[in-house]
Amino acid sequence: SQQGEEDPQALSIQEGENATMNCSYKTSINNLQWYRQNSGRGLVHLILIRSNEREKHSGRLRVTLDTSKKSSSLLITASRAADTASYFCATPLYNQGGKLIFGQGTELSVKP
Amino acid sequence: GAVVSQHPSWVICKSGTSVKIECRSLDFQATTMFWYRQFPKQSLMLMATSNEGSKATYEQGVEKDKFLINHASLTLSTLTVTSAHPEDSSFYICSATGQGVNSPLHFGNGTRLTVT
Numbered sequence: 001s002q003q004g005e006e007d008p009q010a011l012s013i014q015e016g017e018n019a020t021m022n023c024s025y026k027t028s029i030n031n032l033q034w035y036r037q038n039s040g041r042g043l044v045h046l047i048l049i050r051s052n053e054r055e056k057h058s059g060r061l062r063v064t065l066d067t068s069k070k071s072s073s074l075l076i077t078a079s080r081a082a083d084t085a086s087y088f089c090a091t092p093l094y095n096q097g098g099k100l101i102f103g104q105g106t107e108l109s110v111k112p
Numbered sequence: 113g114a115v116v117s118q119h120p121s122w123v124i125c126k127s128g129t130s131v132k133i134e135c136r137s138l139d140f141q142a143t144t145m146f147w148y149r150q151f152p153k154q155s156l157m158l159m160a161t162s163n164e165g166s167k168a169t170y171e172q173g174v175e176k177d178k179f180l181i182n183h184a185s186l187t188l189s190t191l192t193v194t195s196a197h198p199e200d201s202s203f204y205i206c207s208a209t210g211q212g213v214n215s216p217l218h219f220g221n222g223t224r225l226t227v228t
Contacts, residue, residue: 042219042220
């Protein structure tokens, strides 16, 4: 079964608006990762937040992690049409050599 | 950055034939690679873990005789879909991990398999 659950499943916004996606997970983690997938393509790693970190920034991306609630959020600020993609959170299984379990994903559509 | 090349990007085959998908790490050595399967509008489902020089580890419910994995070198893993059927049509994605517990996965661009 999937480790993570994400919401919303789909999100449609206008260019310039912010997009927030949430992810919940079930087990203890060393880190949580966010990936982006353009339609019909592989995944691109966006950001990794370690279990002892609460917030991390990368450009227009901001990720938070609340280990007490087993949840994370990805915020994309000032969205662009090119941000249209599916976004997945993923958590590594403990002691299994980098094996990642992915959430269900959020399909983001940014309208110009 | 680390690059993973997956080939072919798409393939159409007839029922009963076998298809081989290659996954190469271009600028780093990957002792472990992962194979995922993705249905339209769904998440990635881990199929198996490919270990260089040893047998692959398959996830529950994945037929190892159906999906043959070979990881003969530190830069190449292959997935062969044997005796393909239309229900095997899917998007297959490989990935490789860097060193360390906090290393992200590097993904290939995926292979769209259509079995007619």
